[in-house]
Amino acid sequence: MSESVINLVRADLASFGGYSSARTAKLSGEIWLNANEAAWANPGDADGSCRRYPDPQPPALVQALADLYGVQPAQMLVGRGSDEAIDLLVRTLCEPGRDGVLFTPPVFGMYAVSARLQGARAIEVPLVDSQDGLVPDIDAVIAAAIDGNAKLVFLCSPSNPGGRSVPLAQVVQVATALAGRALVVVDEAYGEFADEPSAVSLMAEHANIAVLRTLSKAHGLAAARIGSLIADPALVAVLRKVQAPYPIPAPCSALALAGLTPEALSITAQRVAQVRSQRARLQQALATLPVVRRVYASDANFVLARFDDAQGAFDALLAAGIVVRDQRAAPQLGDALRITVGTLEQNDRVIATLSALKAST
Ligand SMILES: *Cc1c(COP(=O)(O)O)cnc(C)c1O
Numbered sequence: 001m002s003e004s005v006i007n008l009v010r011a012d013l014a015s016f017g018g019y020s021s022a023r024t025a026k027l028s029g030e031i032w033l034n035a036n037e038a039a040w041a042n043p044g045d046a047d048g049s050c051r052r053y054p055d056p057q058p059p060a061l062v063q064a065l066a067d068l069y070g071v072q073p074a075q076m077l078v079g080r081g082s083d084e085a086i087d088l089l090v091r092t093l094c095e096p097g098r099d100g101v102l103f104t105p106p107v108f109g110m111y112a113v114s115a116r117l118q119g120a121r122a123i124e125v126p127l128v129d130s131q132d133g134l135v136p137d138i139d140a141v142i143a144a145a146i147d148g149n150a151k152l153v154f155l156c157s158p159s160n161p162g163g164r165s166v167p168l169a170q171v172v173q174v175a176t177a178l179a180g181r182a183l184v185v186v187d188e189a190y191g192e193f194a195d196e197p198s199a200v201s202l203m204a205e206h207a208n209i210a211v212l213r214t215l216s217k218a219h220g221l222a223a224a225r226i227g228s229l230i231a232d233p234a235l236v237a238v239l240r241k242v243q244a245p246y247p248i249p250a251p252c253s254a255l256a257l258a259g260l261t262p263e264a265l266s267i268t269a270q271r272v273a274q275v276r277s278q279r280a281r282l283q284q285a286l287a288t289l290p291v292v293r294r295v296y297a298s299d300a301n302f303v304l305a306r307f308d309d310a311q312g313a314f315d316a317l318l319a320a321g322i323v324v325r326d327q328r329a330a331p332q333l334g335d336a337l338r339i340t341v342g343t344l345e346q347n348d349r350v351i352a353t354l355s356a357l358k359a360s361t
Contacts, residue, residue, distance in 0.1 A: 004180045005207045005232045008093050008151055018241030023055055054250045057240065061253045064260045065228050069213055071200055074233040077240060079247055082189060082212040082227030085239075086154075087114045089185060089210070089229070092242045093151040094120035100150040104136045106161060106330035108187065111154045123148040127162055129332060133296045134162035134304075138170050142177040150182045157199070158190045161327055161338040163298035165196035175206040183235075185210045190300035192218035192272050193279075200230055207232045217301060218272050221259050224252045275301045279341045285351040292354070293335065306335045313337060313354060320353040322346075 022035035032052070041048035057078055066073045079085050087110075090101055096119030103111040104127050115122045125144045127134040136155065145153050153174060157166035166186070175184045186199040188211055199211050210231035216222040226248070229239065258264065279298055286295045286305050291313060293306040304327070307313045314326050314337055325338040339350060 005183065006234045006238070007180070008183055008208075009235070009238050010093060010095050012095075013092060013238070013242070016238075016241055018243075019245050021053070021056065021245045023053060023246070049254065050250050053246050054248055054253065056243070056246055056248070058248055058250075058253045061226075061248065061256055064257055065213075065226075068260060068265075069198065069200060069211075069228065069230055071203075071230050072233070075203070075230050075236060077229040077231065077236045077243070079227055079229065079243060080225045081216060082187065082214045082229070083110050084243070084247065085212055085227055085229035086110050086185075086187075087117070088239050088242055089152055089183070090114040090118045090120055092239055093183060094118050096120060098149065100145075100148040101152045101154070102141065102145050102148065102150040102182075103154040104141065104156070104159070106134070106327065106333050107154070107156050108160045108189075120151075121148060123150050126331060127159070133164045134159065134332070135164055136166060136170070138173055141174055145174075145178055145182055150178075153178065153182050153184045154187060155184060156187045156189075157196065158188075158194050158299035160190065160300065161302065161304050161325070161330070161333070161336075163296050163300050163302065163304050165194045165299045167196065168199060168202060171199050171209065172202060172206065175202070175209045179206070179208050183208050183210055183231075185212060187212045189214050189217055192268075193275060193301050194299035196299065203230070203232070210235070215256055215259065218275075219259055219268055220271070221256060224255045224259075226252060226256045275341050278344060278347055279303060282339070282341060282347050282350070285347075286354070289354055289357075291357050302338050302340045304333075304336055304338050306333075307337065308335075310335045310337055313357060316357045317350065317353055320349065322350055322353060324350075 035053055037052050041051045062073045062076050062078055066076050100121040100123045101115035102123040104125050112122050123144050125141050128137050155166045191198055199209055202209050212229055214227040282303050283295050286292050291308050296304040310328055317324055327333040327336040327338050
């Protein structure tokens with residue numbers, strides 16, 4: 001099964017060895033003079049933990065994340081946010097000018113950015129605005145992927161900014177149809193907030209499914225820049241060679257480990273529950289406002305809503321000191337704003353501001 005996934009790697013990278021760093025060779029010794037590091041710690045580095053280059057994939061961090069996501073360390077690639085993993089996948093799989101990257105607008109912008117930078121063709125299959133919200137047209141995704149020689153198919157689940165999860169049965173449908181042709185990447189940046197289980201459960205059966213996770217959203221560590229790609233171990237081994245030499249800064253790794261202790265994880269779980277209940281509250285309140293045309297169902301930590309006057313709503317919120325995401329430049333979202341679920345008090349202010357807007361029009 002791994003065989004077919006490894007065949008998706010660019011032919012010219014088949015025997016690529018990557019950069020051989022001072023940490024690549026597994027040597028042991030007492031006095032380390034092989035990497036031109038300083039013999040003394042910087043005065044600003046109180047415990048001296050940053051004097052030496054870090055392990056490219058710090059084993060303790062990889063293990064902690066593998067445990068968190070319920071996978072094996074060999075399936076893990078840890079990088080600078082899941083953004084780095086997106087970029088690595090596109091660069092490693094797509095030959096410029098030949099291969100395609102499929103995604104489903106309106107959606108997270110990095111798939112398009114990475115495709116553009118690599119000179120890979122962007123294959124856009126618009127989400128369909130249905131009763132259930134903005135959802136992918138699975139048959140169209142499969143047809144366009146085959147037609148356009150897609151090497152990568154990004155399914156954002158829950159989708160940003162659409163908000164809906166892609167049911168696992170649909171992920172299987174796409175992966176089965178594209179086996180041997182494309183890697184199906186399920187971006188679960190908001191997976192913690194959803195009911196739909198992670199697509200990692202499908203990977204044993206479908207080697208061409210990969211999953212993206214991050215500590216940036218539910219775990220509250222956006223500035224630490226720690227994201228994970230979970231994929232077939234053979235593919236992960238190739239991606240590690242393409243990745244920058246020492247991608248995980250030691251302070252970030254330490255911070256992530258501190259954020260993954262059982263105590264920290266239980267607090268994170270409580271906050272996720274809080275977001276889910278606040279999300280319901282915000283959705284209910286928005287739905288009653290006359291200035292709101294439609295509130296979308298959300299499996300994530302934000303709410304997408306359409307307004308009669310999105311500019312007016314955006315401006316009113318801004319005047320009240322509240323910054324939300326203007327989605328009007330995104331396809332199909334010419335009247336929409338995306339509001340991140342905040343604390344109870346913050347959500348109250350959003351609701352109060354938009355309620356007052358009604359009074360003034
Ligand atoms: C925020 C976000 C990411 C980026 O996460 P990082 O790990 O911070 O790079 C990836 N995918 C989606 C859909 C996002 O919304």
